[in-house]
Amino acid sequence: MSRLLVTGGAGFIGSNFVHHVVEHTDHTVTVLDKLTYAGNLASLEGLPAERVSFVQGDIADAELVDGLFRDADAVVHYAAESHNDNSLNDPRPFLDTNIVGTYTLLEAARRHDVRLHHISTDEVYGDLELDDPQRFTEQTPYNPSSPYSSTKAGSDLLVRAWVRSFGVRATISNCSNNYGPFQHVEKFIPRQITGVLRGVRPRLYGTGENVRDWIHADDHSSAVLTILDKGELGQTYLIGADGEQSNKDVVELILELMGQERDAYDHVADRPGHDLRYAIDSTRLRTELGWQPRYRDFRSGLAATIEWYRDNESWWEGAKDATEAFYASKGQ
Ligand code: NAD
Ligand code: DAU
Numbered sequence: 001m002s003r004l005l006v007t008g009g010a011g012f013i014g015s016n017f018v019h020h021v022v023e024h025t026d027h028t029v030t031v032l033d034k035l036t037y038a039g040n041l042a043s044l045e046g047l048p049a050e051r052v053s054f055v056q057g058d059i060a061d062a063e064l065v066d067g068l069f070r071d072a073d074a075v076v077h078y079a080a081e082s083h084n085d086n087s088l089n090d091p092r093p094f095l096d097t098n099i100v101g102t103y104t105l106l107e108a109a110r111r112h113d114v115r116l117h118h119i120s121t122d123e124v125y126g127d128l129e130l131d132d133p134q135r136f137t138e139q140t141p142y143n144p145s146s147p148y149s150s151t152k153a154g155s156d157l158l159v160r161a162w163v164r165s166f167g168v169r170a171t172i173s174n175c176s177n178n179y180g181p182f183q184h185v186e187k188f189i190p191r192q193i194t195g196v197l198r199g200v201r202p203r204l205y206g207t208g209e210n211v212r213d214w215i216h217a218d219d220h221s222s223a224v225l226t227i228l229d230k231g232e233l234g235q236t237y238l239i240g241a242d243g244e245q246s247n248k249d250v251v252e253l254i255l256e257l258m259g260q261e262r263d264a265y266d267h268v269a270d271r272p273g274h275d276l277r278y279a280i281d282s283t284r285l286r287t288e289l290g291w292q293p294r295y296r297d298f299r300s301g302l303a304a305t306i307e308w309y310r311d312n313e314s315w316w317e318g319a320k321d322a323t324e325a326f327y328a329s330k331g332q
Contacts, residue, residue, distance in 0.1 A: 008079030206270030240280025
C-alpha cells in the first residue's frame with residue numbers, strides 16, 4: 001500500500017484517476033488542487049474518507065508542497081491549465097502553473113527523494129498531416145504550437161533535466177485526447193453534448209477535418225498506474241488507444257446518438273494556429289509494460305458519456321453559461 005499525492009485531482013483526468021485508484025488498488029490518496037474554474041469537488045463525491053483526503057492549494061506554493069511531499073510515497077502530477085482556447089486568450093496562468101508549478105514540485109521531489117510521475121500531452125509534438133503514415137513516438141521531436149502546449153513541453157523538459165542533473169526519480173507520459181465523465185464543458189465533446197441537451201446546435205471550428213486520437217479517461221488511468229508500477233525511471237511513455245476521428249465525424253456521431261439529424265451543426269470561426277492532426281503510437285507502453293486499453297469501441301464509450309452528462313446536469317450546469325459567454329465573445 002502506498003500514499004499517493006495527486007495534483008489536479010479535482011479536474012477531469014485527475015478525478016477519474018482517483019476513482020480508478022480507489023477501485024483497483026489499496027493506495028491512499030491526498031489530492032492537492034487549487035480549485036480553479038476547472039476544478040470541481042463534486043467530482044470526488046462519494047469516495048471513502050479513509051482512502052481519499054483533499055487539500056486546497058497551489059502547486060507553486062513551495063511551503064505547502066514541501067509538507068505534502070514529506071508524507072507521500074509517490075506523486076502523480078496532473079495539475080495544469082489545460083485548455084488551448086484559454087491559453088490563446090491569456091497565456092500567463094499557463095506559465096505560472098505549468099512551468100513554475102512543475103518546477104516547484106520537482107524541487108520538492110529532489111529534496112525528499114519522492115517518486116514523481118508527470119502527466120503530459122501529445123500536443124508537445126505539434127501536429128501531423130492528415131495523410132502522414134507516421135504517428136507520434138517517444139522519439140518524435142518537440143514542436144508545440146500553442147501557449148498551452150509550449151508550457152507543457154517546457155514542463156516535460158524541466159522533468160528530464162531534473163532527472164539527469166539531480167537524479168530525481170521521475171517518469172513522463174504523453175497522452176492523446178481524453179473523453180469520459182467529469183470533463184469541463186469548455187472541451188469539445190462535453191460542449192456539444194450539453195449544448196444539444198439545451199437545444200443548441202454543435203459548433204465545429206473551421207472545416208472540422210481536424211483529427212484527434214480519442215482515449216477513455218479510465219484507460220489513461222490504468223496506463224498511469226502501469227507506468228507507476230513498472231515504468232523505467234527517467235523514461236517517457238506515450239499513451240493512446242488507436243482512436244483517431246475527425247471532429248466532423250465526432251459531432252455527427254454525437255448528434256446521431258442523441259436522436260438528432262447528423263447535419264444539425266454549424267461551422268464557426270477556426271482556432272488560431274489550430275493543430276491539424278494528432279496520432280499516438282503506444283507500442284512501447286504495450287510491449288514493454290504490457291498495458292492494453294479496455295474501451296476499444298468509441299461509439300459505445302461516447303454513448304455512455306452522453307448518458308453521464310444527461311444524468312448529471314447539476315454537475316455541469318453552473319459552468320455552462322460563463323463558458324458559452326466566453327466562446328460567444330470569440331465568434332465560436
Ligand atoms: P482540467 O483543466 O480538467 O483539470 C486541471 C486541474 O488542475 C483542475 O482541478 C484545477 O483546479 C487544477 N489546477 C490548475 N492549476 C492549479 C494549481 N496552480 N495548483 C493546483 N491545482 C491546479 O485538466 P485535465 O483535462 O484533467 O488535464 C489534466 C492533465 O492531463 C494536464 O496536465 C493536461 O495537460 C494533461 N492531459 C490532458 C489531456 C486531455 O485530453 N484533457 C490529454 C493529455 C494530457
Ligand atoms: O491531445 C491532448 C490535448 O487534448 C490535451 O493536452 C488538452 O488539455 C485537451 O484540452 C485536448 O486539446 P484539444 O485542443 O485537442 O481539445 P479541445 O476539446 O479543446 O478540442 C478538440 C478539437 O475540437 C480541436 O480540434 C478543436 C475542436 N473544437 C473544439 C471546441 C471546444 C471544435 O471544433 N468546436 C468546439 O466547440
